[in-house]
Structure formats: C-alpha cells, structure tokens
Amino acid sequence: MKSVRVSAPATVSNVCCGFDVLGFAVDAPADEVIVSVADGEGVEITNISGDQGRLPREATRNTASAAVLSLLAAQRLTVKVELELIKNLPLGSGMGSSGASAAAALVGVNQLLNLNLSRHELIPHAMYAENMACGASHADNVAPALLGGFVAIRSYNPLDVISIPIGLTLYCTLVHPALEVRTADARQALNPVVPLKDMVAQNGNMAGLIVGLTQGDADLISRSLHDVVAEPVRAKFLPGLFEMKTIARNAGALGAGISGSGPTIFALSRDEKTAWRTGQLLQQHFSTHHLPSECYVSVINPQGTKVL
Numbered sequence: 001m002k003s004v005r006v007s008a009p010a011t012v013s014n015v016c017c018g019f020d021v022l023g024f025a026v027d028a029p030a031d032e033v034i035v036s037v038a039d040g041e042g043v044e045i046t047n048i049s050g051d052q053g054r055l056p057r058e059a060t061r062n063t064a065s066a067a068v069l070s071l072l073a074a075q076r077l078t079v080k081v082e083l084e085l086i087k088n089l090p091l092g093s094g095m096g097s098s099g100a101s102a103a104a105a106l107v108g109v110n111q112l113l114n115l116n117l118s119r120h121e122l123i124p125h126a127m128y129a130e131n132m133a134c135g136a137s138h139a140d141n142v143a144p145a146l147l148g149g150f151v152a153i154r155s156y157n158p159l160d161v162i163s164i165p166i167g168l169t170l171y172c173t174l175v176h177p178a179l180e181v182r183t184a185d186a187r188q189a190l191n192p193v194v195p196l197k198d199m200v201a202q203n204g205n206m207a208g209l210i211v212g213l214t215q216g217d218a219d220l221i222s223r224s225l226h227d228v229v230a231e232p233v234r235a236k237f238l239p240g241l242f243e244m245k246t247i248a249r250n251a252g253a254l255g256a257g258i259s260g261s262g263p264t265i266f267a268l269s270r271d272e273k274t275a276w277r278t279g280q281l282l283q284q285h286f287s288t289h290h291l292p293s294e295c296y297v298s299v300i301n302p303q304g305t306k307v308l
C-alpha cells in the first residue's frame, strides 16, 4: 500500500461582494488527509480525528471520499483507497472545512495513481462533494483550496475558474465564534431574486475589488468590500454583524465580512499588527455576546493544497 499525507488550507469565499464567485486561501488553519491506495476496490474512511465523531464515515456521504468516488468513476478506475482525515478546520464555520478535506483527498489520489490531472481538472470532483454536503455545487471554497491564491469563478457552466494576480501583501484575520451555521440553511435564507440596483452595486464593488487586488490599491479594495446581497440577509445568524464590520474598519482593517456562509468573520489588513488587533477587537465583541472564539491571522496562501 502506498500513502501520502496532504494538507489543504482554509478558504474565505464570497469576500463580501463576490457571492459564489470569489474566494481565497489562507495559510492557517489547514486540514490534513492521509491517502493510501492499494490493489482492490472501494473507498474507505479509516479514521477521522478532530470532528468529535460528527462527520459521516460512510464513503458516499463524507465529502473527502465522495470526491474520490467521483474522480475514480470519471477515470473508470478500480482501486482501493483509504482516507484518514485530520480535521483542524471547525465544522460549519464558513472556512471551507468540507471542501478542504475533499481537495486534500483528490490531490493525494491524483499523485499516488499518477493521474497527472491538473488542479483545475480536480475542481469538478470537489464541487460534486460540496453539492452533496450543502445542496449547491459552489466552487468558491474548493477552487482556492486546490489552486491557492485569490480566484474567481467566471462561469459555472461551463466551469471557468481564473486566478487573480495580487499586487500587494494582505493579512487575513479570521475570527471563529463558538457558533455553527449550516451552509444549506444560510443558502436557504437568501432571496433568489436580486433587485437591479443591488446587482449594479454588487457588480461595481466586485470590479473595484478585483482591480484593487491586481493593482495593489488598498484604498480601492477597502471601498469595494461591501455586500448588498448575502450579508444583509445572513446578518441574523450572527450577533452584531454590522457592528463588527465597523469595529474592523475602525481598527485599521481595509474591510470585513462574513467568511463564506459564516459564522466566521474575515478581515483584510495591510500589516500583521493591524490584523491581530482587529482579531482581538472582534473576539472582544463575541465575548460581550458570551461567545468564546478563535482567531487566526495569515497571509494569502499562494500554493493551495500541498503534499507534505
């Protein structure tokens, strides 16, 4: 039996104005998967640590094994795959936990079986697993987890994922309160129809954010980190979302918002000190609501999922 240990990073999706379109990878936290292949048949989850026994062990229901099943079926391969998951990303946190395990498992299988598939070619299999987990094939977590950096999903059909070159160093603060929001619930809450004026505002901000990132224009990034579509509806899942967005900006961050479907809050800053200070103030905010929280600060991870 051949084995490989793979690490996949947490990701921030939506990034305020890019619902289901924008996402980026961070350095920490990260999930790990030990992938083993042997002669035989079937995909098996041999162990999961760090999930308090909450994730499905059944191969068709766990995102890591479901992604591998999708890949093996597409490649018409019969092989035995064993997956051991080491979960460091909290579940239901909005940091791409389900996608990270799937990304790590896919990269491991791709390497061990010498499939030579590109990271882009692995994305649909990770999306299949996301669909199983939350009922939507969104790629804004799995694409940055696999590719690293900042990505945009220009189109879902056909799938067109593009990497956005970043012209400045950014520090991302992630504050995760002891709350859980199911992505399926957070998606269910959204209004399926977006008024024209909101579409104009959202598109303007997304254009501004992408130009700000590529040109390294921090002021433009800051002016663009707004969401008029998802956050106004999802604010009800969090205590004081708009207060937190103001706290982050007052601390010197360029902006802040819900990471993915939440409840984690992300903020972007130009320097590490501001990023930690922002995190401290956001943690204080959660404390006043009797919610313990964890804080992570890291740069944008350029590499994505990596074989250790």
Ligand code: HSE
Residues within 6 Å of the ligand: 013, 014, 019, 020, 021, 094, 095, 096, 138, 140, 141, 183, 186, 187, 230, 259, 260, 261, 262
């Ligand atoms: N774009 C997805 C959503 C991300 O906001 O529902 C889920 O983490």
